[in-house]
Amino acid sequence: xxxxKNPKSFTKITLDEGEMPTQWYNIIPDLPSPPPPPLHxxxxxxxxxDDLAPLFPMDLILQEVSSESYIDIPGEVLxxxxxxxxxxxxxxxxxxxxxxxxxxxxxxxxxxSPAGSHKANTxxxxxxxxxxxxxxxxxxxxxxxxxxxxxxxxxxxxxxECEIWQVGGSFDSKPYRRLMMEVFGAKVxxxxxxxxxxxxxxxxxxxxxxxxxxxxxxxxxxxxxQDPDAAYALGSxxxxxxxxxxxxGEEALxxxxxxxxxxxxxxxxxxxxxxxxxxxxPFIREKLKGKMNPExxxxxxxxxxxxxxxxxxYDFGDTAGMTxxxxxxxxxxxxxxxxxxxxxxxxxxxxxxxxHIYELGLMTASAVQQTECFxxxxxxxxxxxxxxxxxxxxAIAIAIxxxxxxxxxxxxxxxxxxxxxxxxxxxxxxxQFLRGDMKDSVLKDSDFESALxxxxxx
Amino acid sequence: xxxxKNPKSFTKITLDEGEMPTQWYNIIPDLPSPPPPPLHxxxxxxxxxDDLAPLFPMDLILQEVSSESYIDIPGEVLxxxxxxxxxxxxxxxxxxxxxxxxxxxxxxxxxxSPAGSHKANTxxxxxxxxxxxxxxxxxxxxxxxxxxxxxxxxxxxxxxECEIWQVGGSFDSKPYRRLMMEVFGAKVxxxxxxxxxxxxxxxxxxxxxxxxxxxxxxxxxxxxxQDPDAAYALGSxxxxxxxxxxxxGEEALxxxxxxxxxxxxxxxxxxxxxxxxxxxxPFIREKLKGKMNPExxxxxxxxxxxxxxxxxxYDFGDTAGMTxxxxxxxxxxxxxxxxxxxxxxxxxxxxxxxxHIYELGLMTASAVQQTECFxxxxxxxxxxxxxxxxxxxxAIAIAIxxxxxxxxxxxxxxxxxxxxxxxxxxxxxxxQFLRGDMKDSVLKDSDFESALxxxxxx
Numbered sequence: 001x002x003x004x005k006n007p008k009s010f011t012k013i014t015l016d017e018g019e020m021p022t023q024w025y026n027i028i029p030d031l032p033s034p035p036p037p038p039l040h041x042x043x044x045x046x047x048x049x050d051d052l053a054p055l056f057p058m059d060l061i062l063q064e065v066s067s068e069s070y071i072d073i074p075g076e077v078l079x080x081x082x083x084x085x086x087x088x089x090x091x092x093x094x095x096x097x098x099x100x101x102x103x104x105x106x107x108x109x110x111x112x113s114p115a116g117s118h119k120a121n122t123x124x125x126x127x128x129x130x131x132x133x134x135x136x137x138x139x140x141x142x143x144x145x146x147x148x149x150x151x152x153x154x155x156x157x158x159x160x161e162c163e164i165w166q167v168g169g170s171f172d173s174k175p176y177r178r179l180m181m182e183v184f185g186a187k188v189x190x191x192x193x194x195x196x197x198x199x200x201x202x203x204x205x206x207x208x209x210x211x212x213x214x215x216x217x218x219x220x221x222x223x224x225x226q227d228p229d230a231a232y233a234l235g236s237x238x239x240x241x242x243x244x245x246x247x248x249g250e251e252a253l254x255x256x257x258x259x260x261x262x263x264x265x266x267x268x269x270x271x272x273x274x275x276x277x278x279x280x281x282p283f284i285r286e287k288l289k290g291k292m293n294p295e296x297x298x299x300x301x302x303x304x305x306x307x308x309x310x311x312x313x314y315d316f317g318d319t320a321g322m323t324x325x326x327x328x329x330x331x332x333x334x335x336x337x338x339x340x341x342x343x344x345x346x347x348x349x350x351x352x353x354x355x356h357i358y359e360l361g362l363m364t365a366s367a368v369q370q371t372e373c374f375x376x377x378x379x380x381x382x383x384x385x386x387x388x389x390x391x392x393x394x395a396i397a398i399a400i401x402x403x404x405x406x407x408x409x410x411x412x413x414x415x416x417x418x419x420x421x422x423x424x425x426x427x428x429x430x431x432q433f434l435r436g437d438m439k440d441s442v443l444k445d446s447d448f449e450s451a452l453x454x455x456x457x458x
Numbered sequence: 459x460x461x462x463k464n465p466k467s468f469t470k471i472t473l474d475e476g477e478m479p480t481q482w483y484n485i486i487p488d489l490p491s492p493p494p495p496p497l498h499x500x501x502x503x504x505x506x507x508d509d510l511a512p513l514f515p516m517d518l519i520l521q522e523v524s525s526e527s528y529i530d531i532p533g534e535v536l537x538x539x540x541x542x543x544x545x546x547x548x549x550x551x552x553x554x555x556x557x558x559x560x561x562x563x564x565x566x567x568x569x570x571s572p573a574g575s576h577k578a579n580t581x582x583x584x585x586x587x588x589x590x591x592x593x594x595x596x597x598x599x600x601x602x603x604x605x606x607x608x609x610x611x612x613x614x615x616x617x618x619e620c621e622i623w624q625v626g627g628s629f630d631s632k633p634y635r636r637l638m639m640e641v642f643g644a645k646v647x648x649x650x651x652x653x654x655x656x657x658x659x660x661x662x663x664x665x666x667x668x669x670x671x672x673x674x675x676x677x678x679x680x681x682x683x684q685d686p687d688a689a690y691a692l693g694s695x696x697x698x699x700x701x702x703x704x705x706x707g708e709e710a711l712x713x714x715x716x717x718x719x720x721x722x723x724x725x726x727x728x729x730x731x732x733x734x735x736x737x738x739x740p741f742i743r744e745k746l747k748g749k750m751n752p753e754x755x756x757x758x759x760x761x762x763x764x765x766x767x768x769x770x771x772y773d774f775g776d777t778a779g780m781t782x783x784x785x786x787x788x789x790x791x792x793x794x795x796x797x798x799x800x801x802x803x804x805x806x807x808x809x810x811x812x813x814h815i816y817e818l819g820l821m822t823a824s825a826v827q828q829t830e831c832f833x834x835x836x837x838x839x840x841x842x843x844x845x846x847x848x849x850x851x852x853a854i855a856i857a858i859x860x861x862x863x864x865x866x867x868x869x870x871x872x873x874x875x876x877x878x879x880x881x882x883x884x885x886x887x888x889x890q891f892l893r894g895d896m897k898d899s900v901l902k903d904s905d906f907e908s909a910l911x912x913x914x915x916x
Contacts, residue, residue, distance in 0.1 A: 182888075
């Protein structure tokens with residue numbers, strides 16, 4: 001199609017509310033083989049729905065193990081989604097012009113949610129199903145704070161209590177994140193905390209001072225498991241969380257269809273994997289159907305490279321070893337990543353479903369250093385007007401690399417990136433970068449040895 | 459019309475891009491009399507376009523004095539507006555339910571702009587016209603930081619330098635605001651600064667330590683006046699700024715028409731008045747035409763009550779007395795308001811155009827204390843999911859008062875508020891409120907005497 005040549009024009013591709021998807025997409029039935037099941041750490045037998053019942057409401061457990069391709073989004077969830085959805089798809093004309101690239105770059109922007117990121121796509125249904133199941137309170141962990149903000153937002157709308165363990169390093173460096181959660185009525189602890197057994201035990205080791213997602217999960221799970229009125233919620237990793245995020249990709253497909261454009265490369269950052277899955281799973285479906293053939297690329301931080309340097313093995317989702325064993329790309333549940341600014345990507349493992357899809361050869365992965373990410377972020381902010389969170393700058397960095405490569409080769413590339421949240425609470429990181437004080441992470445193979453050696457034997 | 463009764467439903471009233479207004483509305487020709495002209499401080503004669511030429515490009519000066527009712531929005535400005543416009547109009551069902559009120563409350567949300575507030579509606583055209591006039595740099599002041607953010611955003615998109623004087627109290631309490639401007643490439647000074655003559659002179663007086671908008675304006679004007687490649691930009695007060703904001707009200711009118719609803723009360727916060735004018739002027743036009751009859755209410759902070767306790771007189775727009783004399787409601791250009799959290803409302807004067815409309819009896823005004831505002835803000839955040847900036851909480855506080863009054867009387871009220879920005883950079887203020895440490899301002903009549911006595915004699 002003939003595209004508008006005005007370089008200042010923001011091409012925003014919108015959908016009417018009536019075009020918003022009303023179902024989530026479950027990729028599992030479409031895969032050549034199903035992912036290996038989670039195992040009970042005691043019996044090493046596959047975990048059944050009843051094993052998960054102390055932590056999650058049955059509706060979410062059934063979504064976790066569903067073999068249906070599509071699951072209806074409840075009307076009450078759709079009503080709240082409509083506060084910010086359908087989210088816009090933008091063509092990055094300002095960035096393209098600054099790079100002088102022939103590549104066409106698009107970004108699907110999830111920072112328009114009141115919580116500031118894609119996390120609200122799953123916090124709202126999780127709060128809804130917990131409310132429906134009669135729960136009074138939800139506990140969770142948060143890394144960068146995006147997930148904690150999104151869950152406290154959703155809990156406030158459904159009248160649920162919310163108790164959050166925020167990774168220590170993030171708690172210390174992002175006080176506004178904690179305040180945002182408190183404004184929504186949540187109770188926030190610095191993790192490791194002294195209000196849980198796991199927190200006291202792990203917090204006694206000085207190497208755990210800055211915390212990790214694995215430790216914070218242990219704390220939140222412990223409290224939820226003790227209280228029949230409480231449930232635990234996870235912001236990534238699990239199948240049902242990835243499922244809820246697929247509305248992103250379903251919308252993006254409809255938006256691309258509107259402009260008669262097909263991406264040749266999808267890039268999304270990966271921590272636990274939910275943002276990446278949300279954008280890419282519907283495109284992988286189209287790829288499996290032979291309707292398009294984009295490269296699907298996950299981008300992770302060089303300091304926490306579970307896909308590119310981890311092992312594909314059964315491991316715990318948390319540090320204390322309280323969760324089922326999941327087969328995933330992992331750096332070991334004891335691995336404590338450097339306290340980089342992309343706190344949302346500091347997770348030792350990768351979603352089992354994404355790990356499986358990676359093993360199937362349906363996607364690729366790269367790791368990047370944070371200074372390259374922030375350099376890309378500044379370029380993006382000054383040309384596109386949006387200040388990204390540190391996490392999606394990983395995808396932007398790769399999009400820029402690829403666009404510059406296209407400039408050399410003249411190849412026609414259509415790049416789609418997941419811009420999963422804004423960076424309003426991450427400006428101290430930008431400050432450090434602009435002052436020239438940001439450091440990259442230099443990890444030797446030996447840095448991974450001890451945590452990998454401590455993987456459970458299955 | 460039959461309205462949806464589901465209390466959890468966010469009623470978002472959207473416009474298609476094709477329904478976005480393409481003209482700004484100039485209210486002056488529709489008023490029974492024109493506002494008194496600005497005067498040259500030396501000659502006391504009305505200021506002509508040439509007097510303003512050292513500071514502003516001619517396109518903006520012609521808008522300032524225009525007698526046309528409608529002015530076309532340039533295509534390049536529309537292209538950028540489309541990044542976030544048309545902005546959503548929401549029905550506040552969650553808040554209504556929590557209040558148990560029969561009133562219907564709507565809010566027009568401008569926090570969806572990448573700069574986070576309505577200020578981008580004027581920063582984009584101001585940057586555009588300056589670029590078109592060959593300017594290389596724009597100087598400005600900023601109070602809360604919303605305007606500085608919006609101007610630095612617009613300058614980055616048009617490749618202009620941006621130099622900003624941020625009111626000292628805001629600079630100290632909102633470091634993320636400065637960082638956001640720096641991410642967009644702006645240079646930011648704490649005002650009073652030592653890089654201007656005005657800053658050095660006024661900064662020598664300890665009472666000016668926390669600064670004021672009036673002082674910051676003096677500094678920005680001084681630098682722009684010295685540099686032929688530079689221009690000055692104001693984020694409120696002037697006719698052309700209010701003009702650019704009318705797209706808010708024009709959209710809101712179209713959105714109300716879609717749901718066949720008519721407001722009975724409009725409330726907007728007022729500092730310099732641009733947000734209030736943006737929403738209300740198109741409704742005042744409809745009122746003057748006899749098509750509807752809403753009460754139009756400005757809400758100002760009790761600590762800076764220019765409409766409710768100021769004098770209608772000629773005064774300077776800045777503290778050093780460098781601007782033309784404008785007839786407006788003023789507390790005196792020497793007045794330094796308490797350092798409240800709504801930094802955007804800490805201005806000694808009120809837009810001359812709004813002051814004139816107030817004198818004509820076409821609108822009313824109230825003043826509220828900040829603790830009432832933050833109490834309203836918490837209620838709003840926990841029911842509507844959006845954390846408002848301190849400025850629009852003034853309008854929310856009055857909307858809640860009126861909705862509770864309607865609950866007593868059973869009166870059918872349809873309230874429309876201007877939610878002009880989000881509070882992501884104002885969370886320290888929320889923290890102070892939640893800790894119970896926020897103070898209200900208690901001003902006696904004698905507190906206003908000295909600044910009012912120093913009004914220029916005209």
